[in-house]
Amino acid sequence: MSENIVILMIGVSTFLGALGLIALLWGVKTGQFDDQSKFIDAARYDGEEELRDAVMMQKKQEMQNKKMQKKKAQKKKEEEEKKKKNYMPAD
Amino acid sequence: MAEIACTHCNLTFDESVMITEKQNDKELNFCCKGCQGVYHLLESEGLDTFYDKLGNTTLQPASTQISADLEKFDLEGFKNKYIKSTEDGLSEIHLIIEGIHCSACVWLNEKVLHKTNGIIEASINYTNNKAKVVWDPEEVKLSQIIETIRSIGYNAYPYDPSLQEERANKTKKEYYSRILVAVFGSMNIMWIAIAHYAGYFTGMQQNFKDILNVAEFILATPVLFYSGWIFFRGAYYGFKNHIVNMDTLVASGALSAYIYSIYAMTTQHGEVYFDSVVMIITFVLVGKYLEVLSKKHAVDTLDSIMGSTPTEVTTVKNSIKSLVSVENIQVGDLIELKPGEKVVIDGQVTSGQGSFDESSLTGENEPVFKQNGDTVLSGSICLDSVIHYEASKDVSGSLLTSIVSLLEESITKKPHIEQLANTISGYFSNIILLIALLSFAGWYYWSGNFETALIIGISVIVIACPCALGLATPMATLVGISIAAKRGILFKEATFLETMAKSRLLALDKTGTITEGKPSVIKAEFYGDFDPALLLALVNTSNHPVSKGIARYLIQENDTLEPVHITAIKSIEAKGIEAEVDSKKLLGGNASLLQERGIKVDTVSENTLFLFAVDGTVAARFELTDTIREGAKEAISAIQKMGIKIVMLTGDHEQSALKVANAVGIQTIHAKLLPQEKSALIQDFQKKGEVVVMVGDGINDAIALAQSNIAIAMGQGADVAISVSDVVLLDERPQSILDAYTLSRRTFSAVKENLGFSLLYNVIAVPLAVAGFVNPLIAALSMSLSSLIVVGNSMRIKLLKFKDLSHE
DSSP: OOHHHHHHHHHHHHHHHHHHHHHHHHHHHTTTTSOHHHHHHGGGGOSHHHHHHHHHHHHHHHHHHHHHHHHHHHHHHHHHHHHHHHOOOOO | OOEEEOTTTOOEEEGGGOEEEEETTEEEEESSHHHHHHHHHHHHTTOTTHHHHHTTOOOOOOOOOOOGGGGGGGSHHHHHHHOEEOTTSOEEEEEEEETOOSHHHHHHHHHHHHHSTTEEEEEEOTTTOEEEEEEOTTTOOHHHHHHHHHHTTOEEEEOOTTTHHHHHHHHHHHHHHHHHHHHHHHHHHHHHHHHHHHHHHHOOOHHHHHHHHHHHHHHHHHIIIIITHHHHHHHHHHHHTTOOOHHHHHHHHHHHHHHHHHHHHHHTOSOOOHHHHHHHHHHHHHHHHHHHHTOOOOOOTHHHHHHTSOSEEEEEETTEEEEEEGGGOOTTOEEEEOTTOBOOSOEEEEEOOEEEEOHHHHOOOSOEEEOTTOEEOBTBEEOSSOEEEEESSOGGGSHHHHHHHHHHHHHHHOOOOOOHHHHHHHHHHHHHHHHHHHHHHHHHHHHOOHHHHHHHHHHHHHHTOHHHHHHHHHHHHHHHHHHHHHTTEEESSTHHHHHHHTOOEEEEEIIIIIEEEEEEEEEEEEOSSOOHHHHHHHHTTOOOHHHHHHHHHHHHHOSOOOOOOOEEEEEETTTEEEEEETTEEEEEEOHHHHHHTTOOOOOOOSSEEEEEEETTEEEEEEEEEEEEOTTHHHHHHHHHHTTOEEEEEOSSOHHHHHHHHHHHTOOEEEOSOOHHHHHHHHHHHHHTTOOEEEEEOSHHHHHHHHHSSEEEEETTSOHHHHHHOSEEESSOOHHHHHHHHHHHHHHHHHHHHHHHHHHHHHHHHHHHHHHTOOOHHHHHHHHHHHHHHHHHHHHGGGGOOOOOGGGO
């Protein structure tokens, strides 16, 4: 058995395990394990309708984001215009 | 007449009282307008699949909500307190949703909120019914959101999660992530280490050893620095305060073993100790996590005591009624109280008379009759009539507010009892660090070899293995609280078991703790053709504790009682109720009511009397009294036999206190105590060096409960009492107090055994390490073994047999 095989075996298995660990940590961090009852109960209401609902919520959020961006852009414009107005060419 | 179920809430009612309507050949039945409204709303929104999801679960009938208080949600003050603005100009609030019975309710609420315009995010926790709602304040107002929730038959009120709850959850999550990393690291290192151990005996080439060493090093590094960060932090704070604690030992042991292992790895001689490093961190971290897990939830119900009180009162000025916010009430204002309203401001009655429920102040459930000139105290509830009274204090000076502020104070003042393990681990860490240093110096002096001396020094710290010590307390107490929970005794925090085991003084509240806290029938006499169904219908119309006691008795004694429809119901202030059925006149109440109506009755009794007359002749006579809980006497004498002194604290007068005390065998009583006096008494006991356990159930006990070392609340008690308490007795049996004592003492002795064992282990293992007989295999084995023994010994608590007093 050469050393390379040992390195490969340990490396690959640890890497795969680490991927699982990272996924789990991500789950904990984003609050997916916060609600124990949801695991059991929410599964019953997981159908097509709920999927559409989720899409709707996402669209709402996107719209909101767009609106905010527009607003920010507008604000920026206004500020820039202000700056321009304040600018006085030297005569 | 048949009973049918309401189409919305599924509760069954008599057919005659149902609102029926026909819709596409389907017959719909509703118990009330509220349910009907909600049903049609859901149907028109296309949400009627809710009923399929609901199945047979019953809901609370939807009430037709008043929308008068909706405005308060848009007020500036409310906004500042509860609403958080996010960076994107959105608003965020946390709500507790009331009336959720099942997961279908959660579904419905989420669905309806999602459909509301302007709501960006709405998620409801299935476990605790708390919701987080994010919305765009330009599109929808909070009052509209609350209205939407109310329109489907639920109610929502805000809470402030930034308090301790959020913090507690955050710590829990943090620990959880750290443990995941630690467990992952140690599990993987263990299988690599097994190859290592095999290498000791069969011989292994250095190049393979190097591969294994590097793999272990890669795995151990995140465990030490990420998972073990908690110990480094603890050690740092300890160092800053000149205290050597467990964390110091763990951190220095793990770190020195880690550094030495890197040295051994790079120089290619000597053994690596990476497996010991991760094992120490993992074991002690698990012990710490168990402690965090069973930490008591913070007192966020203090908000709810103030939250449930009205924020506005009706004032009468020049015979014009107006709603005024309580903060604006001044001394001398005239306030109107309607039946069922809670008093928020102290004052004096100027007109009207009626009974008041003062149970939140005195603990007594018997209503108090008040008339012109009597004092009305905040926290009491007006039961049966409209009363005008003059404010004698403003809201901040009123009793209810001062109770809340006293409560907040007591919670922070609660004395802390040092845990045995903490005391021991301080000394232990000092001694071990000293021995390690001495053996390093000794070996260096005698052998002159720096490397060997260093290995020995490190091995002393590693083998001293704080694992067993770190697990000793949490493991035993965790087993303890799980057994307690199975018996209906909820310990909110594991450490309370140890504190309770050290207690020698038990303070008991009288009403609701030793006694049932509600009047029950002890004697009943019937005359002529008494129809219990008539009486049941009559008493069911009243919320008076005596009526409820009678109703309970009637339902218990008679198997089936046909509901009777009675009309012209009228309650007579503080005296009784009157009604009609099929031209028969029903009258129920106390003796003076019947005498007023010219009915002759036997009034001789030392208990509360309730009489029932049909058309002017007495049909039944009941004597009621607050009965002592079953098994109270036996439990109290058994607790006394354990060497615990029992005192009784009550707001009731001396005579009735003595009666109860004699009946159950308590020698020391303190009667006529106000809530703050109870707490002062507890403080006195504590000044004398007592560890006080207090059992209570009411708001009047809350301050004393918060002050005592261990507070035990009855499961049916007031919310505030339960939230400030450390232990809750779900089944309310007095024997549970005895069980709690027995169990806490057993658990504490297990803690002592565990600590004793881990010390004994060290007495054997440390000299071996000093002598230089330790290698990584022995370190790993002894660590696992000692931890297993501690776990096993803790499991023995499960064998504890509880005395069953009811069969003696």
